[in-house]
Amino acid sequence: MQIEKFSYDNKVVKWFAFATIFWGIIGMTAGLWAAIALYYPQLNLNYAPTTFGRMRPVHTNAVIFAFVGNGIFMGVYYSLQRLCKARMFSDLMSKIHFWGWQSIIAAAAITLWAGYTSGKEYAELEWPLDIAITLVWVIFGINMFGTILKRRESHIYVAIWFYIATWVTVAMLHIVNSFELPISMWKSYSWYAGVQDALVQWWYGHNAVAFFLTTPYLGLMYYFLPKAANRPVYSYRLSIIHFWALIFIYIWAGPHHLLYTALPDWAQSLGVVFSVMLIAPSWGGMLNGLFTLRGAWDKVREEPVLKFLVVAVTCYGMSTFEGPMLSLKSVNAIAHFSDWIIAHVHVGALGWNGFLTFGVLYWLIPRMWNTQLYSKKLAGTHFWIGTIGIVLYAIPLYWAGFTQSMMWKQFTEEGQLKFQFLETVTHIIPMYVSRSIGGTLYLTGAFIMLYNLVKTMKSGSFVANEEVEAAPLPTEIKTHGKEHWHRWIEKRPMQMLLFSFIAVAIGGILEFVPTFLVKSNVPTISSVKPYTPLELHGRDIYVREGCYTCHSQMIRPFRDEVARYGEYSKAGEFVYDHPFQWGSKRTGPDLAREGGKYPDSWHYNHMLDPQSMSPGSIMPSYGWLFEDKIDTTLTPKMIRAMQTLGVPYEEGYAEKANKDLNNQANGIRINLKMEKIEVGKHDEIVALIAYLQRLGKDIKSAQTAEK
């Protein structure tokens, strides 16, 4: 058989590696900014883009899609070529993929800072960017499958199974969740409303964790860990069972983000049980990684790469055990909406994703530059600073989350809430300070790595095309003796794609179809009416400023929440919410029934200077809302879009809407004037007050009427 000569493309790997480091540092800095803003709200500089509500989506998107995203592509482009014994299918596609992805990230950062957001967590990017992501993802897919198809290796290795499942599932999640109706270049409304929107969003959000932060990184682990340790993978059988079980079960678990909400109970229960069943498949990956190191533990002590990988895999094990525990309703009742969840995700993000990325970088760069790592000692320092950073980050937040949640739930013997919401916030501020120190340490570590890697690159010379040779794939693959049944599919990448797709599609379909079609899941409430045009504008501002990053709109059926916020939320109250704004964190109090709680002037003063109305509050001021005006020319478009989405405005209302808008705005203006406050009727603050005063009122007025 003729031996073929060819080369691996290291150049694209190099570019993705650079992008990983660059965006990693940007994303972590944005995170640090947001963390400090939580105890020093003046950090917003009275400037919209630097306010927490916009910084936080920039941080999450940068870390997930820019840092980890580029990390995935770096690792996949390196390992895929070597596991397939083939150069990437098309250098041009690699290039388009790289530059396409970087421009999406840059555009994402700019638009998020500018306030263009769809208001759905981890899917905030507006519709033009959603389309761009789809296109780049398809190019990545063609490039990946092209490479797999022209491989010189008869079977595909477990790492590639994970890459395939990742690709197909992320495509499905992104497309389904991004269904939205554009009304302008940078504004659209989610296709789904309320409970359904929440279900789709958390099916997406949960599985973004699963198929963007987990499965591709498991693939990377399966390549880089055995390579770095020079040990065989512990158990092939374990790989098979944990791969299929993981991708099948993961997809169902989304509703555990919505426990005790207005989501139907049956869907919540599915979220609980599938999360619990997820422990073993997740741990299968951890065990296969750690047991692969059997006989190489002495190397772990010496080799920084292995140190990073071991801590990464351990953190993976910890957070995938904690996740199912958090999905138990009794635990969730305490942890949800609190900083506990922030701690939980950061054990995963900083430990698993961050440390694995660092390990891979320390391993890849010396190899591609044909040299040794500049300083193992510095890498060791990075390892320790990073580890201490994670500990200092996570422990205070676990403490803060638990303490605050317990304070929320306490009653005096007379039956009154023991603590005002604000008291529970000021109580945990020291923990916020400590967590930002942890974050600073972690970021410092990243800078140490940057220095070490730059020095390494300078000491070597980059090999852009790594020359190799291998025999071509024989036309007929002969099997010797009895083979494991799973070897069949390992020779057939397209079947692998199809079966993975089936595995991940089942859970979503079985949860969505009943929620969308069975009426009893979202019982209608006749008193719930569509938003007025002014309230719609106000809602857009609420979404734009990322209020949902700190305020929930979901009162759970607990004694303390009902006492603090009012009657618990019902599914029928959200039928006109495109998108839903239930939120996932209560840095500030719940706003589901904020309407009518305070006078208009209170909201006016509070948005201008929160501390004047709530001394000690950590909410930033929103000065620009008092200068900027709403664009009333958009009103007819907004109403028409809502009509398309099924909101029952009367026919032809779009044209009359601005009249109602002006009337309502004048009402608020007069209210404020009586308090000696002068506003323009189209000031953004007026629209926002209109929206806030509407929240939860429909069902309140219905009850008063009944009485």
Next chain:
Amino acid sequence: MFFSNKLKALFPVMGRVATLLVVLLTSCLPVWAKGAAGPPPVSSLENPLALTLIIMIAVLAIVVVLLAWVVNGAADVFITKYKKERAGVGSAAMLLVLLSLLGSPAMAQDAAEAGAAVSTTIGGLDKTTFYFLTGVLFLEVIAILYLLYNLQLLIRAEKAKSAEAIAAAAKAPKENWWTKLNKFRPVEQEADIDLGHDYDGIRELDNKLPPWWLYGFYLCILFAAVYLWRFHVSHTGPSSKEEFQIAMAKADKEKEEFLKKSASNVDENTVVMLDASGIAAGQATYITNCAACHGKLGEGTVGPNLTDDYWLHGGKINDIFKTIKYGVPEKGMRAWQEDLSPVKIAQVASFIKSIHGTNPPNPKEKQGEPYTEEAAPAAKPAADSAATAPGDSAMVTKAAQ
């Protein structure tokens, strides 16, 4: 010889540690028994603090057992030498068990008495239970430290031993529970299970699934089935809404019982003007909760002026009490009944009455109807409040707690 002398002393001690553990675990039982028999049944188990402590006790107990195991295993080499001493240990252990059997009922009785006598609680647990649980924890920590100390001694002893002894000692932990638990094959034999796969130099082994992992997986699936059956087929578990109703019913009952017993059951019909200490307490509550809208001195900002003669919803103390309690949502005054106890509302209402006519700077313009104190009825409550002053201050101190 120094080491052998040390070790001689060691074995009885280790036996005692093991007995201590048995004593500790059995002595936990009275706590549970008490929980079941006492007035609030199961409540100590529902208490998160108690649960945490019990879990910590269990975890530490496991650590103690494992450590004892390790110490025993590492000491295996020496055991044959000192069989005679071990016979002695056995009788010592018996004695300890007997002692502890005598001791634990007595302890339980003490605990029950103490529990009845002292009503104060720590983190929702009565003091005795709390101290008992933390005491157990403390003893476990001592046991762990002690075992670690012994382990260290043993390691030192082993180091001093010859090379063969080290090999023999090292062999014992290799056949340990971890290897068995995972069905590990020795690394040297891995060529037998090499599948012959080679992906860029990565080989794959055909190791069995770790049995505990596999059975854990089955167990989780079983959990899922039982969970769904319980909550959606048999309906023996409460739904979210039912949980809420149960919690509310319980809270209402507790609240009612408390208010029946206490003197703080004031409402808008029975409220009277309080004395100076009540007003001072009211001022503190006012500053934290009300000043943002009504001004520090009651001059009014977002909310109306409270010092002038004009009232939107009535200026009688009963009216003020009512306004605070239920709020006036359509005017932007929120209800405070879920946040402030009736006593606190009475204090705030008294404080507000007390600042009438103080003419603070920057007053808000007058709103509502003028209200003048009706001389005769107003005097009477004032006299009443003076008469009941001791009772009031008792109430205040209670509220302050």
